[in-house]
Amino acid sequence: xxxxxxxxxxxxxxxxxxxxxxxxxxxxxxxxxxxxxxxxxxxxxxxxxxxxxxxxxxxxxxxxxxxxxxxxxxxxxxxxxxxxxxxxxxxxxxxxxxxxxxxxxxxxxxxxxx
Amino acid sequence: xxxxxxxxxxxxxxxxxxxxxxxxxxxxxxxxxxxxxxxxxxxxxxxxxxxxxxxxxxxxxxxxxxxxxxxxxxxxxxxxxxxxxxxxxxxxxxxxxxxxxxxxxxxxxxxxxxxxxxxx
Amino acid sequence: xxxxxxxxxxxxxxxxxxxxxxxxxxxxxxxxxxxxxxxxxxxxxxxxxxxxxxxxxxxxxxxxxxxxxxxxxxxxxxxxxxxxxxxxxxxxxxxxxxxxxxxxxxxxxxxxxxxxxxxxxxxxxxxxxxxxxxxxxxxxxxxxxxxxxxxxxxxxxxxxxxxxxxxxxxxxxxxxxxxxxxxxxxxxxxxxxxxxxxxxxxxxxxxxxxxxxxxxxxxxxxxxxxxxxxxxxxxxxxxxxxxxxxxxxxxxxxxxxxxxxxxxxxxxxxxxxxxxxxxxxxxxxxxxxxxxxxxxxxxxxxxxxxxxxxxxxxxxxxxxxxxxxxxxxxxxxxxxxxxxxxxxxxxxxxxxxxxxxxxxxxxxxxxxxxxxxxxxxxxxxxxxxxxxxxxxxxxxxxxxxxxxxxxxxxxxxxxxxxxxxxxxxxxxxxxxxxxxxxxxxxxxxxxxxxxxxxxxxxxxxxxxxxxxxxxxxxxxxxxxxxxxxxxxxxxxxxxxxxxxxxxxxxxxxxxxxxxxxxxxxxxxxxxxxxxxxxxxxxxxxxxxxxxxxxxxxxxxxxxxxxxxxxxxxxxxxxxxxxxxxxxxxxxxxxxxxxxxxxxxxxxxxxxxxxxxxxxxxxxxxxxxxxxxxxxxxxxxxxxxxxxxxxxxxxxxxxxxxxxxxxxxxxxxxxxxx
Numbered sequence: 028x029x030x031x032x033x034x035x036x037x038x039x040x041x042x043x044x045x046x047x048x049x050x051x052x053x054x055x056x057x058x059x060x061x062x063x064x065x066x067x068x069x070x071x072x073x074x075x076x077x078x079x080x081x082x083x084x085x086x087x088x089x090x091x092x093x094x095x096x097x098x099x100x101x102x103x104x105x106x107x108x109x110x111x112x113x114x115x116x117x118x119x120x121x122x123x124x125x126x127x128x129x130x131x132x133x134x135x136x137x138x139x140x141x
Numbered sequence: 142x143x144x145x146x147x148x149x150x151x152x153x154x155x156x157x158x159x160x161x162x163x164x165x166x167x168x169x170x171x172x173x174x175x176x177x178x179x180x181x182x183x184x185x186x187x188x189x190x191x192x193x194x195x196x197x198x199x200x201x202x203x204x205x206x207x208x209x210x211x212x213x214x215x216x217x218x219x220x221x222x223x224x225x226x227x228x229x230x231x232x233x234x235x236x237x238x239x240x241x242x243x244x245x246x247x248x249x250x251x252x253x254x255x256x257x258x259x260x261x
Numbered sequence: 262x263x264x265x266x267x268x269x270x271x272x273x274x275x276x277x278x279x280x281x282x283x284x285x286x287x288x289x290x291x292x293x294x295x296x297x298x299x300x301x302x303x304x305x306x307x308x309x310x311x312x313x314x315x316x317x318x319x320x321x322x323x324x325x326x327x328x329x330x331x332x333x334x335x336x337x338x339x340x341x342x343x344x345x346x347x348x349x350x351x352x353x354x355x356x357x358x359x360x361x362x363x364x365x366x367x368x369x370x371x372x373x374x375x376x377x378x379x380x381x382x383x384x385x386x387x388x389x390x391x392x393x394x395x396x397x398x399x400x401x402x403x404x405x406x407x408x409x410x411x412x413x414x415x416x417x418x419x420x421x422x423x424x425x426x427x428x429x430x431x432x433x434x435x436x437x438x439x440x441x442x443x444x445x446x447x448x449x450x451x452x453x454x455x456x457x458x459x460x461x462x463x464x465x466x467x468x469x470x471x472x473x474x475x476x477x478x479x480x481x482x483x484x485x486x487x488x489x490x491x492x493x494x495x496x497x498x499x500x501x502x503x504x505x506x507x508x509x510x511x512x513x514x515x516x517x518x519x520x521x522x523x524x525x526x527x528x529x530x531x532x533x534x535x536x537x538x539x540x541x542x543x544x545x546x547x548x549x550x551x552x553x554x555x556x557x558x559x560x561x562x563x564x565x566x567x568x569x570x571x572x573x574x575x576x577x578x579x580x581x582x583x584x585x586x587x588x589x590x591x592x593x594x595x596x597x598x599x600x601x602x603x604x605x606x607x608x609x610x611x612x613x614x615x616x617x618x619x620x621x622x623x624x625x626x627x628x629x630x631x632x633x634x635x636x637x638x639x640x641x642x643x644x645x646x647x648x649x650x651x652x653x654x655x656x657x658x659x660x661x662x663x664x665x666x667x668x669x670x671x672x673x674x675x676x677x678x679x680x681x682x683x684x685x686x687x688x689x690x691x692x693x694x695x696x697x698x699x700x701x702x703x704x705x706x707x708x709x710x711x712x713x714x715x716x717x718x719x720x721x722x723x724x725x726x727x728x729x730x731x732x733x734x735x736x737x738x739x740x741x742x743x744x745x746x747x748x749x750x751x752x753x754x755x756x757x758x759x760x761x762x763x764x765x766x767x768x769x770x771x772x773x774x775x776x777x778x779x780x781x782x783x784x785x786x787x788x789x790x791x792x793x794x795x796x797x798x799x800x801x802x803x804x805x806x807x808x809x810x811x812x813x814x815x816x817x818x819x820x821x822x823x824x825x826x827x828x829x830x831x832x833x834x835x836x837x838x839x840x841x842x843x844x845x846x847x848x849x850x851x852x853x854x855x856x857x858x859x860x861x862x863x864x865x866x867x868x869x870x871x872x873x874x875x876x877x878x879x880x881x882x883x884x885x886x887x888x889x890x891x892x893x894x895x896x897x898x899x900x901x902x903x904x905x906x907x908x909x910x911x912x913x914x915x916x917x918x919x920x921x922x923x924x925x926x927x928x929x930x931x932x933x934x
Contacts, residue, residue: 059216059421060186062460070456091427092216092460098447099455106453126431128442128467151311153274154318157267195307209422215461218424224314232489240424241486246317246325249267261429 049075050114052082057089057120062096069100079104084115089123098132142166143260144186148178148204149193149222154245158191158222161249162256175204186213189259191243194223194230202237209238218259222247267319274315275368276546279361281308283617286357290620293350302345305353306335312360323373324363330385331356337389352388354621355381409438409473409498410480415466418450420490422461431469433483438473470498547647549607557603564596595913602890602909608648612690612699613641615654619661619688626665633672633683634665640690640813645697649769649789653699656762656773660701660785661686663759668705668783678780680704692811692891692905693788693871693922696771702784708777710734717743735775739763798889798908800916801867801880803848804857807916808880809889809908814921816868816875818883823862836877838868844928847879851903851927852917857881871921876928878919887911891918903927 049072054061072079079100083089101111113136116124124130145167149155152173159169170185172178176199178192190208192201199207201221208214218240223230231242243255285308288301309332316324331353337343359381363373374382412434416427434440444467451464471480477495484493571589574582616638623636645653669675669684676682689700710731717723717737729737737743741760766773766787777783798809799818817838825836826845834845845866849857858864858881866877889908894901894917905920 059461060213063212066455066458066460073455089428090216090421091463091465092421095463095465096455096458096460098465099451099458102447103453103455123428126428126435126440126442127465128445132445150307151274151315152277153270153315154311156273157270157318160270195310197304197307216421216424216426218426218429224310224317235423235486235489238423245314248318258433259424259429261426261432 048078048080048110048112050080050082053086053089053093053120055085055087057083057086057093059090059092062092065093066096069096073100073103073107073109076107076109078110078112080112080114082114083120084117086117086120089120091123091127094124094127094129094133098129101133142168143188143256144168144170145256146170146172146178146181146187146190148172148175148191148196148201150174150196151193154193154222157249158252161252164249165253165256167256175199175201175207178204179207182208182211182214187217189256190214190217190219191222191256192219194221194234202233202239205234205237205239220255220259271319271368272546274319275364278312278315278364281312282357282361282364284308286354286621287617289350289353289357290624292345293347293624302335302339306332306339309335321367321373323378324360324367327356327360327363327374327378327382330382330389331360333389334385352384356385407474407477407497410471410475410477411496411498412469412471412480413467413492413494414469414484415448415492416463417490417492418462418464420463420487423486423490425487425490427463427465427467430483430487434469434471434480437475437479437483438471441470441472442467443470444468466492472498547607547610553603553607556606557600560596560600560603564593564600567592567596595909599909606890608646609644610647610650611642612645612650612653612697613638615650615657616641616688616690618654618658622658622661623665623686626662630665631671632665632669634669635683635685637685637687638689639687643690643692643697645789652765652769653787653789656765656787657688657699657701659759659762660787661688664701664703664705664783664785668703668707670706674706678706691813697789699787699789700784701787702782704782707779707781707783708735708738708775710779713737731777735777738775739773798887798918799867800884800887800910801848801865801878802882802884803852803880804854806852806854807884807910807914808848808852809887809916809918810867810869810878811919811921812886814869814871816870818865818867820864821861821866821877823860826861836866838875838877841875843868843875843877845877845879846924846928848919849879849881851924869919869921869925871925874925874929876925878924889916889918 051065051068051072053065057065069079081097104111111134113134116135121130121135124133124135142165145162147155147158147162147169148171149158150173155171155173159171162169170181170187172181174196175192178190179199182190192204194201196204201223205219205221208217208219219238221231221234221239221242222245223234223242224245234242240259241255243252247255285305288304291298292301292305309328313325313328313332316322316328334343334349334353338345338349343349359378362375363378366375367373414427414430420427431440431442446466448464448466452458477497480495484491487493567589571586571593574586574589578586619638620636623634626632627634664686665684669686670678670680672682675684685704687700687702689698689702691698713734714723714729714737717740718725720742722737722740722743723729739759739762741758743758743760763773766789769789771787771789773785773787775783775785797812799812799815801808801810819838821836826834827836827842828834834847835842836845837843845861847859848854849859858879861879864879864881865883866879867883868875868877887910891906892908894904894906901917903920903923904917905923906918907915908918910916
């Protein structure tokens with residue numbers, strides 16, 4: 028699933044992903060109903076141990092639950108000395124993270140007002 | 142725009158709600174009681190559910206409880222349309238998992254404002 | 262889009278409100294007769310509640326105000342704070358009547374309330390305890406304006422499962438003023454491992470600052486749905502609470518959480534309240550069972566298939582396809598005919614909707630006349646054309662009033678005559694001989710021959726001393742000018758006599774007659790023609806032919822041994838059934854069908870009944886039940902004895918419908934012979 032979505036992105040404009048880092052693409056509708064699957068993907072990525080790269084560029088709809096999921100991912104990564112990288116984020120995603128004041132915790136590169 | 146499920150046993154109220162929402166560009170499905178609403182909800186997905194409280198067969202409160210038990214509707218906003226400004230009914234609805242309520246009578250503008258409020 | 266025009270929903274609102282009142286009335290009557298079913302109370306409450314909600318929404322303030330009080334009373338009943346007694350039911354029944362009148366006035370554009378409705382509302386109001394509390398209090402005085410608010414908002418775990426997303430709340434706050442998230446934090450309740458998180462549980466909290474001269478009430482309104490779903494602390498921006506600042510809220514500001522007007526649909530604020538309720542009250546609509554709609558859709562489907570087949574033939578036509586063209590056209594004809602019948606069926610409604618008025622009418626009459634009446638309704642599902650149904654109501658009401666007023670005796674007189682105190686009034690509807698028969702029978706005193714003849718002489722309708730048969734006497738009551746003010750009480754009177762009843766029924770192409778027996782009661786029979794009607798029938802096979810026997814007339818189907826049938830003088834055959842000898846009628850012989858089973862023991866005997874008389878029909882086999890649309894044979898062919906019409910079966914073949922009345926008469930004659 029993640030592979031398919033990632034493949035759609037334009038590779039050139041995005042930061043390169045170091046070897047072994049798992050890329051997880053967030054679905055367009057990233058709300059609660061989709062999060063069981065997303066959580067499983069994130070946990071699997073986390074277990075690989077080399078850090079996680081997130082791609083939120085396709086996200087059209089997002090809720091607090093999704094951002095909470097990512098905040099907890101970030102927290103667990105930090106406890107394992109893993110790094111979180113961003114391969115892109117849609118405007119909708121950035122707006123939501125900014126509004127909830129979570130952009131900084133999530134280390135979003137082009138985050139809204141801190 | 143959004144996909145909305147309107148549940149009310151009153152044809153005129155349901156008609157008014159559906160008409161108003163469609164006029165604002167939303168896609169609206171209708172059901173005349175809680176039981177039928179569950180059937181519709183199972184076969185599709187919605188961004189918002191608007192439901193009357195007092196309905197035959199299955200009332201709005203039981204319907205909310207059933208919807209919240211379904212994975213696909215855990216976080217979906219559900220508004221109760223009710224004339225009962227009594228705290229107990231609201232609390233009963235809330236305890237069942239309703240997001241909020243819209244107190245009848247409401248006019249189309251109030252309906253749209255509340256829907257807009259819930260959909261963000 | 263402009264302002265939504267709500268007048269288009271008024272008609273539906275009136276219709277469903279009247280239906281609701283009917284349901285209310287039925288339930289009230291059931292409660293009155295001692296039922297303790299709590300669902301009845303719910304039904305009554307629901308109806309009142311819907312009417313109130315709709316009335317308020319569609320701008321019928323008087324109706325809403327009236328229903329509000331009635332609903333408050335019903336709420337007390339529903340929550341068992343008030344017991345149901347006869348007086349309460351009376352009051353609620355009067356409220357039902359009052360609301361009907363109010364709705365009627367509203368629908369014709371007049372003010373709904375009048376002196377009567379206001380008096381009744383006052384009566385209800387006095388009964389409702391603590392009504393004073395219902396008036397919505399004025400909004401609490403707004404706190405003085407401040408420079409902003411510090412908000413500490415901590416979600417309880419279940420917050421997201423109520424559909425209240427903090428994102429949405431923050432967006433609402435942003436509408437009020439500049440929102441600053443000073444801190445967002447993860448709560449201790451959050452699991453350490455992502456794998457253990459239930460995404461629908463919320464473990465986040467925020468410290469927010471909302472900048473601006475914003476009323477506290479507006480901030481509270483954002484969180485008004487979240488009571489019990491979060492911990493919330495709202496404080497005026499510290500050190501800057503300049504108490505009596507300018508205005509509490511700018512007068513021009515939009516109310517509470519109204520969306521920015523830039524994105525809201527441009528809706529002119531002017532909204533008419535009760536105006537334009539002038540929509541024609543005449544235009545009526547019809548509620549149609551989904552099965553009938555499905556049948557229509559099915560037939561449309563067949564029509565489309567036929568059409569595509571025909572256009573296919575037409576596209577590459579040559580004479581080898583002539584036969585297929587003929588078949589296609591025949592199919593088209595069949596489809597069209599079926600479609601037509603289905604469309605006509607939409608107009609058919611059960612007579613129950615008219616019968617339902619009578620429990621109330623009977624109850625009122627009982628009280629007014631000091632009589633006791635047991636009302637029995639039969640055949641409520643019999644379907645009639647909507648037009649016929651609408652016009653048969655008044656004649657039936659008149660006949661029922663008449664039966665109770667003149668037919669049934671007072672309990673004292675009945676006791677003296679050795680009858681039970683309560684008289685029995687029976688309304689029955691069924692199909693018979695291609696007609697729909699509605700019977701109004703009572704077990705009262707019967708027509709008073711002497712009084713009728715006396716009156717007729719007085720009116721100059723007959724000569725004194727003229728010899729009259731019972732039938733002729735009965736006919737007199739239908740004579741124009743027979744009913745007079747002197748005879749008619751305020752109940753059965755109202756300026757309507759039996760002659761008007763007869764004229765109304767004749768206008769529908771029907772007839773009305775009466776049979777009466779002194780001391781035993783009277784039976785008024787209305788026969789309405791079936792231009793089109795539907796019966797539930799049992800499809801039977803007789804040789805190659807199919808006959809439909811109306812289900813309601815069937816007593817039993819059985820197999821007989823050859824020895825069970827006896828030949829009687831004159832050539833008839835009888836068999837024993839439940840202690841009676843019934844005539845056996847061999848349908849194949851009566852209708853001259855070829856190839857049918859002639860040995861009784863190999864066929865099936867269907868026992869049918871009409872008017873208490875029974876006959877056994879010998880058929881080959883029973884094929885199943887089917888709803889049949891009755892087609893008149895007279896129109897297409899000619900009248901056939903023993904057959905009330907024809908119908909088309911699902912396979913397209915024609916079946917004849919057995920005229921139960923006619924067949925029974927034939928059978929009885931052969932037995933008597």
